[in-house]
């Protein structure tokens with residue numbers, strides 16, 4: 001039976017150290033669903049509090065894609081909300097299982113207590129939607145976003161698309177796993193976010209207070225990708241690249257992506 005009370009979505013923005021990642025709590029009248037969790041535990045504890053303050057029962061945690069800044073603190077949520085299912089598209093769940101140990105070894109020494117003692121991944125979901133109080137919120141599979149194997153969540157009644165790292169708002173865009181062909185696919189996927197005519201797009205990374213207007217997020221992300229191609233097509237040195245990046249975008253969040261993007265595009269050294 002469909003519920004009649006409207007849904008609301010509350011977003012959570014991680015700290016600068018947590019790479020300004022965005023998580024979204026979709027709330028019904030009694031239940032809620034969380035899309036993505038933070039990279040670092042200090043951010044995750046704040047998000048746990050936000051979920052508790054909502055007064056809703058968290059039934060499901062959904063992970064959009066395999067990058068650590070969207071699932072690394074699942075173990076905390078498993079402790080805090082043992083009744084919530086933690087799920088992802090089968091291809092995303094498989095990818096996370098494949099990188100879980102390697103990513104733990106890579107990031108635990110860097111972030112110490114900000115990373116849990118063990119990492120838990122999501123399980124593969126069998127149906128391509130999230131259930132919330134009688135509603136079915138569709139999951140849309142995207143072969144190439146800023147990673148390969150990504151997914152979006154569509155919330156029809158709010159005309160809102162939750163896009164993980166397919167969209168950014170006023171931050172650098174990470175492209176360090178992509179060659180030119182994958183970057184071109186990424187750009188096509190960015191434009192395809194408009195196919196459902198969303199009014200709001202909740203991006204995977206944003207600056208505090210930045211716009212979630214759908215047209216704005218599509219334009220910011222597409223413009224970033226196009227500007228990037230324009231700069232790298234001149235085959236600059238990496239030093240020259242960072243100078244031109246600073247000129248193009250100024251000081252904006254997710255700056256860690258700048259040298260990594262340059263190394264990938266200019267030297268074929270993928271992160």
Ligand SMILES: [Zn+2]
Pocket residue numbers: 021067069070165204205
């Ligand atoms: Zn991300």
